[in-house]
Amino acid sequence: MTTEHEPDLSRPAFPDPADRDTLIALAEAAADLAGRIIRPYFRARLDIDDKSDASPVTIADRNAEQAMRAYLAEHCPEYGVLGEEFGLDRPAAPRRWVLDPIDGTRAFITGRPVFGTLIGLLEGDRPLLGLIDQPITGERWIGIAGEATRFRGSFGGVPGTRACAALAQAELSCTSPEMFRPQDKPRFDALAAAARRVSWGGDCYAYGLLALGQIDVIAEATLKPWDWAALVPVIEGAGGRMTDWAGAPLRLDGDGCALAVGDAALLDQAVAALAA
Amino acid sequence: MTTEHEPDLSRPAFPDPADRDTLIALAEAAADLAGRIIRPYFRARLDIDDKSDASPVTIADRNAEQAMRAYLAEHCPEYGVLGEEFGLDRPAAPRRWVLDPIDGTRAFITGRPVFGTLIGLLEGDRPLLGLIDQPITGERWIGIAGEATRFRGSFGGVPGTRACAALAQAELSCTSPEMFRPQDKPRFDALAAAARRVSWGGDCYAYGLLALGQIDVIAEATLKPWDWAALVPVIEGAGGRMTDWAGAPLRLDGDGCALAVGDAALLDQAVAALAA
Numbered sequence: 001m002t003t004e005h006e007p008d009l010s011r012p013a014f015p016d017p018a019d020r021d022t023l024i025a026l027a028e029a030a031a032d033l034a035g036r037i038i039r040p041y042f043r044a045r046l047d048i049d050d051k052s053d054a055s056p057v058t059i060a061d062r063n064a065e066q067a068m069r070a071y072l073a074e075h076c077p078e079y080g081v082l083g084e085e086f087g088l089d090r091p092a093a094p095r096r097w098v099l100d101p102i103d104g105t106r107a108f109i110t111g112r113p114v115f116g117t118l119i120g121l122l123e124g125d126r127p128l129l130g131l132i133d134q135p136i137t138g139e140r141w142i143g144i145a146g147e148a149t150r151f152r153g154s155f156g157g158v159p160g161t162r163a164c165a166a167l168a169q170a171e172l173s174c175t176s177p178e179m180f181r182p183q184d185k186p187r188f189d190a191l192a193a194a195a196r197r198v199s200w201g202g203d204c205y206a207y208g209l210l211a212l213g214q215i216d217v218i219a220e221a222t223l224k225p226w227d228w229a230a231l232v233p234v235i236e237g238a239g240g241r242m243t244d245w246a247g248a249p250l251r252l253d254g255d256g257c258a259l260a261v262g263d264a265a266l267l268d269q270a271v272a273a274l275a276a
Numbered sequence: 277m278t279t280e281h282e283p284d285l286s287r288p289a290f291p292d293p294a295d296r297d298t299l300i301a302l303a304e305a306a307a308d309l310a311g312r313i314i315r316p317y318f319r320a321r322l323d324i325d326d327k328s329d330a331s332p333v334t335i336a337d338r339n340a341e342q343a344m345r346a347y348l349a350e351h352c353p354e355y356g357v358l359g360e361e362f363g364l365d366r367p368a369a370p371r372r373w374v375l376d377p378i379d380g381t382r383a384f385i386t387g388r389p390v391f392g393t394l395i396g397l398l399e400g401d402r403p404l405l406g407l408i409d410q411p412i413t414g415e416r417w418i419g420i421a422g423e424a425t426r427f428r429g430s431f432g433g434v435p436g437t438r439a440c441a442a443l444a445q446a447e448l449s450c451t452s453p454e455m456f457r458p459q460d461k462p463r464f465d466a467l468a469a470a471a472r473r474v475s476w477g478g479d480c481y482a483y484g485l486l487a488l489g490q491i492d493v494i495a496e497a498t499l500k501p502w503d504w505a506a507l508v509p510v511i512e513g514a515g516g517r518m519t520d521w522a523g524a525p526l527r528l529d530g531d532g533c534a535l536a537v538g539d540a541a542l543l544d545q546a547v548a549a550l551a552a
Contacts, residue, residue, distance in 0.1 A: 043432040045489055106475040110447060110482070111490030112390060113413065113431055136431050137389065137413070155389055155412050156319040171386060176476050177453055199382040200452050201477025206386070213321055214387030 013128040013145035020129075023076075024142060027097075027119045027131045030071050034064040034101050034117045035135030042136055043111045057108050061085055064101035064117070072097050079121075084226050096122045098229035104203030106176070113137050116204040120229025125251045130230035132208050141208045143233030149211050161239040161262030162213035167269040170195045170216035173206045184221040184257060187245065191219055191273040207231045210262050211238035217270055218260040219245070228258050235260050247271040289404040289421035296405075299352075300418060303373075303395045303407045306347050310340040310377050310393045311411030318412055319387045333384050337361055340377035340393070348373050355397075360502050372398045374505035380479030382452070389413050392480040396505025401527045406506035408484050417484045419509030425487050437515040437538030438489035443545040446471045446492035449482045460497040460533060463521065463550045467495055470549040483507045486538050487514035493546055494536040495521070504534050511536050523547040 014020035041060035065083045072081055073089065080093035084100050097119065102108050104115030113136040121129040132141040139153030149159040164170050172195035180188055192198050195217060202209070204227075209215045211234050228242070228250050235242040241264050244250055245257040259274070261267050290296035317336035341359045348357055349365065356369035360376050373395065378384050380391030389412035397405040406419040415429030425435040440446050448471035456464055468474050471493060478485070480503075485491045487510050504518070504526050511518040517540050520526055521533040535550070537543050 043488060043490060045434065045438065106473065109490075110449060110475050110478075111433060111485040111488060112475075112478065112481070114388060114390065114477075157387060158321065162321065173386060176474070178474065197382065198452075198454065199386050199388075199477070201390075201475070202386075202388065205388070209387040212319060212387060214319060214385075 013123075013126075020144060023121060023129055024144070026072065026076055027121070027129060027142070028140075029075075030068040030099075030119055031117050031131055031133040031140065033067045033071055035133060037064040037067055038102065038117065038135050042108065042113075057102060057105055060108075061102045061105075065099055068099050068101065068119070082225060084224065094123060095128070098122055098226050100226035100230075103227060104175070104205065107201065107203055107205075112201070114202055114205040116208070118204055118226060118230040120226070120232075122225070122229050122252075125249065127229050127232040130233035132204050132230060132234055134205060134208075139208070141211060141234045143211075143230075143235070143237040145233050145236070147237055149234050149237035151208075151212065157209075157212035157214070159211055159238050160213055161210060161235075162216070164216040164263045165265045167194050167217070167266055167273060168196060170266060171214075172196070172198045172217045172219070173202055173210070173215045174198065174200060174218065174220055175203050175206070176200065180221045187274045187276070188219055188221070190276040191217070191270060194269075194273040204231060207235060207260055210240060210260055211235055213262060216262045217266060219258070219270065219274065221257045223256045223258050225252050231258075231260070238262075240264070241267050243267065245271065245274045289399075289402075296420060299397060299405055300420070302348065302352055303397070303405060303418070304416075305351075306344040306375075306395055307393050307407055307409040307411075307416065309343045309347055311409060313340040313343055314378065314393065314411050318384065318389075333378060333381055336384075337378045337381075341375055344375050344377065344395070358501060360500065370399060371404070374398055374502050376502035376506075379503060380451070380481065383477065383479055383481075388477070390478055390481040392484070394480055394502060394506040396502070396508075398501070398505050398528075401525065403505050403508035406509040408480050408506060408510055410481060410484075415484065417487060417510045419487075419506075419511070419513040421509050421512070423513055425510050425513035427484075427488065433485075433488035433490070435487055435514050436489055437486060437511075438492070440492040440539045441541045443470050443493070443542055443549060444472060446542060447490075448472070448474045448493045448495070449478055449486070449491045450474065450476060450494065450496055451479050451482070452476065456497045463552070464495055464497070466552040467493070467546060467549040470545075480507060483511060483536055486516060486536055487511055489538060492538045493542060495534070495546065495550065497533045499532045499534050501528050507534075507536070514538075516540070517543050519543065519547075521547065521550045
């Protein structure tokens, strides 16, 4: 089985390095802003309503997204912004920031420091830049199309996926067995049966760990563009691949099924297992 | 439905406060020792074999347990020690330290900072003292029978379970759907269907979060004494209850099914759901 669709890497993402550095600085500043807003709500002792207007997670999510939108609109007015809570601004812009202030709502709600703030930059469907920030642990991953992934944090870890040529040896991860649609679950179960072991939980943080060579495969479903846009450059810049379940590049109009592998040799094996 | 077996709280756990303080200091020193041994292996870039002699998790687990055993044998020679890796020392001793250097092997292997070092003290089946330590985040919970649970850490959180009188409003957590025996899974599924929501992953760290009022119910299976001995005083000292799936105190010869609730009003509801 071969992977038919490869990302178009012929166009450089950032012909001008100064442009790239400016965009990284913007993304970092936006993540800093979001973190300052989110931190006071973490482990706050209030009643937690799922998505009611009064819940800490909703307040933190909305306030952080508004702050990032305002910052990016002021400092990068020619780019669009797509976010989970407030939709799409400037839809005609060819480049678009894609924001998820709190990826991992359940982790946040239950006090686990493994949710994340996601900031991606898309040109059409192509992810150019991605940032994963964990505002409680202080860990941050930055992926740039065509460049090596960067990582900062005090818990250890070095960017770079690990070698794992056989799916039977692979550490598989997934946020929750409840995330699958009925048609996805048997396909995931077939992948899990072919992998060495499954660990649960983690949301975007698990993709960060894959980029540090701690996890070999992640398969998830029902992802929205703001769930995956930031992850692709982090994974690919660490030596991995991130695609849909058929091995094709993720698209805005795709089915929300995402597959990440640390060792590119695992891609076809994982796609085959998911097709079984 | 009523809970038939209540823990015997008529005997004070530590008639002499000086005795209690000495034991807490011993447990804290043992956890410090374990943390120093474990930290260098976290996110180490080596091949990870499940339980082979050469894997980082096995080396860290064994070395940490040996160090704690040696320390406790020297400073507390009249007590027994039961640990996952090296069995039972001094079996005739009425009190017994119960050690799990790395509870949450999968979390450790995948680089998630939500595993923990567990140090419990049992008198027969009765947990007198329990310590949960997360050596990467620096969070530590200390539970003492009959006293308020203590917590230290820089990520926020205050000891004390939260009010949640109805199972339908409860945040349920569990480490992994793979931990259940075939006869346990439908019972857990019935509980999950009656709860508000399920989040996955966490091992002992989730019990710590329940003691901080972030999670309402945890139900797990196939636990060994070193998995639960340290958790009971942390949960109960925070206002919760920890029992088997019938609502009875956990026992060394029990079936390994454990249930923790933050609000005592949830205990009978959870037991009823698990019995369905």
